[in-house]
Amino acid sequence: MDLLSVSSTALYTAFFGYLLATFFFGATIRDKRTDQHRKKRTMERIAFSLTVAGFLAQLVYFITRWIASGHAPVSNMFEFVTFLGMALVLAFIILYAYYRLNFLGLFALPIAMIIIAYASMFPTEIAPLVPSLQSHWLYIHVTTVALGQGILGISFVVGLMYLIKVTDQSRRTKQNFWLEFVIYILFLVIGFVAITTTFNAMDYEATFEYSQGNNTVTTEYHLPPIAAPNGGTLITEGVMEPWFETPAWFQGEDAGRKFNTLIWSIIAGSIIYLAARLIFRKRIGATIQPLLRNIKADLLDEIEYRSVTIGFPVFTLGGLIFAAIWAEIAWGRFWGWDPKEVWALITWFFYAAYLHLRLSRGWHGEKSAWLAVIGFGIIMFNLIVVNLVMAGLHSYA
Amino acid sequence: MKEIKCECGHVNPIGTVLCESCGKPIEGNQHIDGNDKKRLLNMRYDGTARRSQTFNKTFIDKVWAFFSSVKVGVWLIVLALIASILGTIFPQEQYIPINAPNRDPAVFYEAQYGIFGLIYYQLGFHNLYSSVWYMILIALIGVSLVICSLDRFLPLYKALKIQKPKKHKTFLSRQRLYSESENVTDEELKLVKERLAKMRYDITEENGNLLAEKGRFSRWGPYVNHIGLIIILIAAILRMTPIFYFEEYVWVREGETTVIPGTDGEYYIENIDFIFDVHDDEKFAEALEKEGMVPSNYQTDLIVYRADTPLPGAEPELKPILEDSVQMNKPLEFDKFTIYQSGYQLNEFSSMTFAIQEKDNEENDFGSFTIDLTNPESEYELDNGFRVVIDQYYPDYYLDENGVPASETNYPRNPAFVFLVYPPDENAPEISFVGIGRNVDATGENNYKLGIQDFDMRDVSGLSVKYDRSLPFFGIGAAIFMIGVIQGMYWQHRRIWINPNNGKVLLAAHTNKNWFGIKKEIEIAIKDTNITMVEDQQELDKSS
């Protein structure tokens, strides 16, 4: 077996480890009776060991891939997002060791798995680095940012748990609508993974041709085209005809294909979501709520706040300071108002505002939990929308 | 208003909320920290008198109060956040794509984004981050930072310095963590004290009253990090001056020596060779097939010269001071400057050789001439009497929107010419238009044509030359900021009070963060004693 297949096997192993660990964490909270205490402790230990084992497997993925490609695997969407999932797990392991909260595993690991699954939808072959990325500061910067974001990600997970726990599900309120909306978005990501995997397995391909400036370029769709590229013509025969064209104001490389993928994700995610609603016959938030009955809201609030206090310095160091050092070496300017940089600054402002708000009364509990959710939303926006849609120096895929 | 004497005997400054010594709430001031509406005391600044909350008469008082409010600070941060988002809706001027049909911002935004683009441009959002109002916003944050820190630091420092282990009962019972215990023996108290000391609490004791405290220094974290931010803002201002910051961009052609602008003719750069490599490693084959060519190296081999001008007006004498290569991510330093590999242009034409031929029989050749494309002459005369005049020269030829020939840049990337050809002893010229892949006889009556016989090409390297003496200040500011946040976030200020009171033992505790941690420590400290575990009186769970 060559190094790269070792690497990808290790990643699958890690994923599987997290999945199993989630089930064991789930098992710990089912047993409430005191005579089951010993059994619970065993479950707990197994769950945590599986998490650590999964993390080690992912470390093997990381190291072998590094050796195989000759550079730290944090240089494209697949690699970076995978690493973010790993950082989230690491942050979970650290916080779990301190707080010993099994519920946290039940929620944090699935989020980490969604992130890793999302990552693996991007091209996974090892790719060479353009000159601007050939710097040790790239690794230092990117890994630190991911670690900071992973820790901040825990505050999102815990904030979400807090909201699921305290939101009144007995009647329709604005709060449970928006909470359900956040959960729905997680379903869209799952939908994206499901639909992409399905058509990838079928080797689906449809090629379009369109003009860009003075050149004619082609783009390959791996999902049936609902939206064609703007001004594109289908040149593959025997596939579905597109229903409409992507509007011209969608910017960036391959806008049509990305828009088409977005549509498919919404369709697939919505179907899965509706199916879940039909099965449970209540909001997903309401379905999960009873699981969190035995946990103290205060503790959730505190963990959420603490992960921001721990993550904020790490994020500042990686996302602003190391980033600036690298930019100074590569381009001779430590700050250039590139969209990616600006969004890192926005993230930083946001969490600074969060920290200041927490100093005053009245911003604990629900409001604070919403801020933690929004904060991670900003991080994801920077990762996905800014990377894939806004043009700039940092655009990866 | 005058100073307030507490029943414990301590004299507090005006505006104090909790007695600096015993913590007893001072009547009439509880609204300042919102304590009148809550069961728990606000411990943010230990109830000290802050200028902003105390004086509100003069204009200066009002400005001070305004800027020292955290609420205002948060608003400023949120405004800066929203403003920053606005700047990313459409690309900033410097990020208008190179391949845009028209890069003039007055045209680009409207052409690309319609009416919204036009509005965006007219509001000046295409240069948002250097706009006056954005800078004012950042400056206001700076002012707010300074004032709010001054407002709080000194009173807090004083209060923490003079605090006493004996606290008033109201103070204790209105802490978030509180318990009352009976039948506690002296041995137990001693044991608790020892355990706390073991967990590295500093213990102060006075008449059997106990204060265990640790991590006080973490309270200064925010002030330290704010100082770091102020230094960064000052560095940003310094950077706007030429003493601290200099930057020039030069294009240097292979084989040419160019003066570095802005150095008063003191420095020259010679481009020996520009190297452009691409990846061809076997292991990347799959990715390369998908993405096409991926560059692996941009490099310029160069020589830097210093000019010595022996006599005023004399030709400068160039002395090489550095011969090296500069690569992306490997800048090069000389004297006070740093050179960065910043751009390149491959395969620019340097010269072209044209042959005069008979129009219908290209074999019939009347000689040739060579044009130096960076420095073309206006007229070329051949030995056999032919004369060629350059009527128009388009270094980078294209047809503009109106179908009129024009040059996109001044660089000979796609040279084209309108030639006037004077055959020997003729006064009326023939007009021909020649470019790459183009050879047009405008009148259709020409006897001769000009064919491209040969050409030379070379690369051009874009180098930025700069110094930035503000960098150390940014570095120091960033380091201080990091020290401050770590100090404030990774340590916590924990205090535990144990006061005997009418035969009972009152235990209260406060921390600025990590209540879980302090509870765990209290549990350890009071294990197997008669002291009751503290109750968490926070309202969060109670309300939900």
Ligand code: HEM
């Ligand atoms: C982007 C700018 C700013 C950043 C990054 C920043 C950062 C911080 C941080 C990290 C803390 C520590 C928070 C904690 O320990 O929970 C803090 C505390 C604080 N900040 Fe800022 N700050 C900024 C601007 C401001 C402004 C404009 C004000 C003015 C009102 C302000 C007022 C305060 C106050 C009063 C504290 C609490 C001090 C204490 O606990 O004794 N900050 N700041």
